[in-house]
Amino acid sequence: TPMPPDSASRLNSSTGRKPGSSGSDAGAVESGAGDPLVGMGLPSPLILGSGSFTRKIILKEMGIVYDIVVRPIDEKGVGDRDGDPSELVLTLAKAKCDHLVSVLHNDDGEEGILPQKACEGDHGGWVVLTADQVVTHDGSVLEKPESIEEARSFVAGYATSAPSTVGACVITHLPSGVQVSGVDTATINFLPTVADGDLVGRLVDDGAPVLSCAGGLMVEHPFVREHILGIDGTED
Incomplete structure (x- = not known):
C-alpha cells in the first residue's frame, strides 16, 4: 500500500535513484557500502519494478540501494479474479517481472535503461524485484478503484466486515534466471x-x-489509522 504524502520527507534521502545516476545524496548506502545485497555477494543496485511508496520506504529502511524501472502491463488481462487471490497476485507479479526483464534485455530497442553499478567491479548481473497486491472483502477481489465513487463504495463495506490485503513479491536474478517469490496476507479490522x-x-x-x-x-495514512481497531499481520 502506498505511503501518505506526509511520509514524503522520509524519501528525501532515499536510496532510490534514477536509472544511470549515482544518486543525489552521498553516503555509505548511496555508494553501495553497507548495502545488504553487496554483503551477500549479490549485484547492486536492485532494480525495483514498482512505483509503490511503501516498497521504496521498506528498501530504504533496509539500506538497499535501488533504481526504479517501471514498465506497466495490462493487469486486467492477467490472472483469474475468481480463483485464489494468492495465485492472482503471484501471477501478476511474475507477469510484471517477465515484461520488465524483456525490456532490460532491450527486446523493445530501448537504450540506456540499465542503471550504473553501485560498486566498482560488480559484474554479477542484476536483481529485479516486482510485486502486486489486492484486497479481498466478502469473497470479492478489490483492485485499484476506477473512480472516487468506487473507492467510497469499497470503504463503506469495511465498516461491517474486515478486508484483507494479499501481496506477492518476486525476486529474479539476471542473467541466471534464478527466482524466488512469496505471498503475505494481513487482515485489517x-x-x-x-x-x-x-x-x-x-x-x-x-x-x-x-x-x-x-x-x-x-493503512499507513494518519486519516485511515484513526479508524483501525487492529491488524492481524504486518503492514509491510
Missing part, C-alpha cells in the same frame, strides 16, 4: 467509524493516491 463522514474525500484533498491503492485505502 476497521472501526464502524470508517464509514462516517467522507474519509475518501479527505484523503483526496490531502493528496493521497486513492486511485493507485488496491481497495482504495492505505
Whole structure:
C-alpha cells in the first residue's frame, strides 16, 4: 500500500535513484557500502519494478540501494479474479517481472535503461524485484478503484466486515534466471467509524493516491489509522 504524502520527507534521502545516476545524496548506502545485497555477494543496485511508496520506504529502511524501472502491463488481462487471490497476485507479479526483464534485455530497442553499478567491479548481473497486491472483502477481489465513487463504495463495506490485503513479491536474478517469490496476507479490522463522514474525500484533498491503492485505502495514512481497531499481520 502506498505511503501518505506526509511520509514524503522520509524519501528525501532515499536510496532510490534514477536509472544511470549515482544518486543525489552521498553516503555509505548511496555508494553501495553497507548495502545488504553487496554483503551477500549479490549485484547492486536492485532494480525495483514498482512505483509503490511503501516498497521504496521498506528498501530504504533496509539500506538497499535501488533504481526504479517501471514498465506497466495490462493487469486486467492477467490472472483469474475468481480463483485464489494468492495465485492472482503471484501471477501478476511474475507477469510484471517477465515484461520488465524483456525490456532490460532491450527486446523493445530501448537504450540506456540499465542503471550504473553501485560498486566498482560488480559484474554479477542484476536483481529485479516486482510485486502486486489486492484486497479481498466478502469473497470479492478489490483492485485499484476506477473512480472516487468506487473507492467510497469499497470503504463503506469495511465498516461491517474486515478486508484483507494479499501481496506477492518476486525476486529474479539476471542473467541466471534464478527466482524466488512469496505471498503475505494481513487482515485489517476497521472501526464502524470508517464509514462516517467522507474519509475518501479527505484523503483526496490531502493528496493521497486513492486511485493507485488496491481497495482504495492505505493503512499507513494518519486519516485511515484513526479508524483501525487492529491488524492481524504486518503492514509491510
